Amino acid sequence: MFTVNMAEIEQSSGSSHEDDKPPNPGDFSFMVPKKEISMVPDMGKWKRSQAYADYIGFILTLNEGVKGKKLTCEYQVSETVEKLLAMLGTLDRWIDETPPVDQPSRFGNKAYRTWYAKLDQEAEALVTAVLPSERHDAAPEIAVYLKESVGNSTRIDYGTGHEAAFAAFLCCLCKVGALRMEDQLAIIFKVFDKYLQVMRKLQKTYRMEPAGSQGVWGLDDFQFLPFIWGSSQLIDHPTLEPRHFVEEKVVNEYHQDYMFLECIKFINEMKTGPFAEHSNQLWNISDVPSWSKVNQGLIRMYKAECLEKFPVIQHFKFGSLLSIQPVKP
16 A cells, blocks of 8 residues: 655665565445535544545655656556556447547547446446456445546536546555555656546546636646656656747657657647747746746645645545544544
8 A cells, every 4th residue: 555654755765565465354344435525614624534535645755656767668557557457458449330420519529428427337447457356346436436537427528526526536446555665666657648648538538528617727738647656757857948838849759758748749739829929828837947936836736726625635535545524643
């Protein structure tokens, strides 16, 4: 299981950490997660919760793990990672099998609902196939996060709350011992990267709307985490500085190695006009002197713009693995 305390990360690097043993089956009584944040005053309950501590700890542990590493570097790929890639491959194939329908509205193609209905029906079986046999009882709980991670089938939109549900899905897999400390790089470079590819295909195929978009004042219409982890990858890079990512030549040359530049490439493909106009926040980031400062700033921004915003967190679901209970002292 992943450590969620940054101090513990330092101790655990390079050594076998006792926290990394799979938890005992008796540790959890699994339940179907449900919403707990229904009013703005409930946000305090969220910030004090075990779920918040586990979620942010997971994000920061991975952020530390990918520091200075390329997408193309060598790392271990476990059986669970292979199963997750196969699962995402299935979601990808379903997009090909569910072409967009003709409709008057350009945005929010209704074929997405057909695609989503298939996932809704199959999610538990997909998750069961990823879990070790002694953990199949966790599938109904963990499957909820998978279903929440691909967008909203009523509004046909996608945003950072859906992305957070996928990170929560991965966090739950770590908590039940299906993913381990040594899977860190593969979780981002293989699994999360493949998830992003599938989400981009969904967004393009069904012309999904950005959920709760702040327009040019948001970081990106759809994603946030790959900018955090992607900026960590670039820390102490010998030649690439933040000012370079607005140059198309640099993006085309290095996007296969760096998640941040992959994101910029997708924005360049999807948007027209001057970068400073359609992606003002990112343009401002290109002025920051170092990638470590970019990384720290993005983590602060993520907490403020996503994790501390009621419109995002009201949709978050809590169960036994990501619990609304306050952090144990």
